[in-house]
Amino acid sequence: MNLKEMRLDKKDLRMIKETERILKGQSCPFCSSEKVAQIRWGLPMFSQGMEQLLAQGKVVLGGCVLDEADDQDMQCLDCEKTFEFHKPKQSR
Numbered sequence: 559m560n561l562k563e564m565r566l567d568k569k570d571l572r573m574i575k576e577t578e579r580i581l582k583g584q585s586c587p588f589c590s591s592e593k594v595a596q597i598r599w600g601l602p603m604f605s606q607g608m609e610q611l612l613a614q615g616k617v618v619l620g621g622c623v624l625d626e627a628d629d630q631d632m633q634c635l636d637c638e639k640t641f642e643f644h645k646p647k648q649s650r
């Protein structure tokens with residue numbers, strides 16, 4: 559399936575943009591890889607946008623955790639360690 563042929567609605571596009579914004583400037587504190595994904599806890603809303611993020615490795619599913627679920631957990635795709643989101647250093 560060609561990802562470009564997927565039809566994305568506004569909500570999907572916004573979610574993709576938001577995820578890319580979160581991933582921007584993130585790198586693994588263990589191996590310095592920039593191939594990191596955002597961990598989505600619980601059951602995500604499956605949509606074309608979510609499928610695309612999963613296919614591109616921008617989002618990984620963290621499973622159903624009711625306690626201490628944090629939207630801003632990240633996972634390195636190279637060493638598979640998880641780490642907390644850290645604010646990229648940039649001026650406002």
Ligand SMILES: [Zn+2]
Pocket residue numbers: 586587588589590591634635636637638639
């Ligand atoms: Zn790593």
